[in-house]
Amino acid sequence: MDFPFEKLIAPISVETFFAEYWEKKPLHISRGDSSYYDGLATTREIDSLITGFSGEQGMSLSVIGSRGPETTIHEFGSGVAYEQEGVYKAFANGSTVRIRGIQRHLPGGQALAAGVTQHTSAPVRINMYLTPRNSQGFNVHQDGHEVLVVQIKGRKHWNVYAEPVELPNDQLVRGRPELFGLKAGAVRYSHSTDPNSEPPLMMEVVLEEGDFLYIPRGFYHAAYTTDTLSMHFTIGAYTLTWHDAVLAALGDVFGASPELRRSLPAGFARGADPADIEAHSEDVLAALRERLDASVLARAVDTLGARVVATTAAPFQGLIEDVDRADTLGMDDPVRMRQDLLYRVDERASTKILSFNGRTVRFPDGADGVLERIEGGAAFSATDLPAEIPAEARLKLVRQLVKVGMLMPVARAA
Template structure:
């Protein structure tokens, strides 16, 4: 257990900031995928710039039951401190299984609050798609861990439990926002389970006494996948984020290798011997075929290409930052050489040269093919101080070509007007904000032709 007082700093988020003052490198060496870690800070406001009880309150009020954004689960604890015995089995959000009442009955917000008053927890799903702060947090962490990261919130009334004992098939950081929860941590019946290896009570129910950990506001608890756990609130409302890390595994690499080799080699796509399931000779042929296929896989698989493919998959799991996208498209025809612009996903831009001689500009989950002659201009845009304008672009591009390039980057979601996204830089001058506002207003009144394609 790590303890101490540490104040959060500005973006970006990182594993080090999430776990501070515990050392992130030590965590990866000694806890990641194998053991729980509780960081006890004694600092209730540590995550205040990420999410607060007021933020969660607003999200509950605007959540849609029918769209699956929120549900009620669990109930009050019985006299013995156990979940309500009337609870029914329900799947957990990302592959585990848990016991607890859960419903998406279309009763509206008042129905939700009625369930909450009766002891049910409110579960808000995939908040990284509804909160810019949580999107940035999940993306920052996802880039560092080369994984998808999602954030669900659990709001539990006093003396209640949302989910019964279970394990998850993904790693979880429990970020306690308000109140306190008592966690019971059992054993790991299935180390690092695959997504398909769900918790089954009849097989995996814990038999040994748990380790009991009290997690207070401002603390974080790491729960590796496969660790059986359950949590109960104490004498006040509890709010925590379950930050799920969706890692890529060596099994994923092997699946990708088989897929890649089979796509390039017709032999890998042929059917097994027709009688292999009923005839001994055909079965023997099939066994020899497996040995041959594995040998071909070893010879033909391209390790570097497979890791590049996994990297692309990991980055595709980030949540797109599209703040200001529509404002930029609307303003496109009115953009001029001096219009200040910001980068979407400003920390993740990259430019790579493909084998066919074209460039690929990448930003977050976006990819755009561009002509190789623009390499120096795009490389400059990757690191240029913000805001940028077409007039600032170094090189010999004509004014008209600069406008074509910048309008294309705005229309494709790579650039945006400062002040139209929550990630916009606070240092953008007032003139930039006025120019952006003027451009949007002018575009709204003018249906000018779209910017020409940069090809």
């Protein structure tokens, strides 16, 4: 199935969303359409995941409960004893069931993740939360990643609070994280002298089936149910930041700068000579000023972009059928680019390289017309490709692009 980002945030346009809301302020969309998210997930599918859970298939399952000011989490994973009846018992007693990484196990989750990553260039993880009536999972908290909520079943009350932490981040310090007891997003709220008090309320909404809520990272929030159970997906977008770009750029600078490759002073852990540190610091800072400029940062951003494209799972539902059918396609059979496929086109010498999901397709010089057709998004056939390419070569190319998952037959997609 397809679930493009445009549909996720409709009726807000993509341009308006990123200009006015992204990293800035919450957005609540009430649609009054309980069928809007049909096909994403059902409680029966969640039952199947719970009963089939083994803790070894890249999925994490937890039960979460709030008792007074404390939130308790019991997480099952690899090496942790798991009893499905314990999960259902906890749910019956008011605990929330959380399944992390739902995009790996449900086509609807994969479609959502693909659409969000295509527009944000952020790695995405989707968690499913199933909360019984008159219950609450987490207490008031903030996240170090962007949060997009889709209400699939039932309803849930949400409180979003003012005075957020400014742009926290979930990522541990890179390089040697074992040396740092630091998490950039772990900032205690300090709006008053009472660390246990709640921040001022900014937004109070009820999410009904088909509704949407966006909470930028750093905004404190909490959710609870009343007279119905609730099932929602939380789409976590783990954005790459300029911090990441600077660290990537430093990799280039490191390779070209002996000053950065020198060891710290011997015995520095017991206390270094300040004069020695100052002298070396001048050399290091001079090397950074000389070698770290806008062009190096631009290359670093491009490198990060290539990594995101290479490591983002493509929405390949139906690919087995497509591969099976590819060699039967004729010159006039319509195909189109697979929707929400994250890809990039790089030019090297006289070749254009189209990359996606760790795969690459090389186009020789003069193939601009082919790429324009593919990227246009509309259906086309081998007949529609530039006539200067022999018909046999055009058909072979279309069939090959179907086999690798770039294109899909329109008849199957309908």
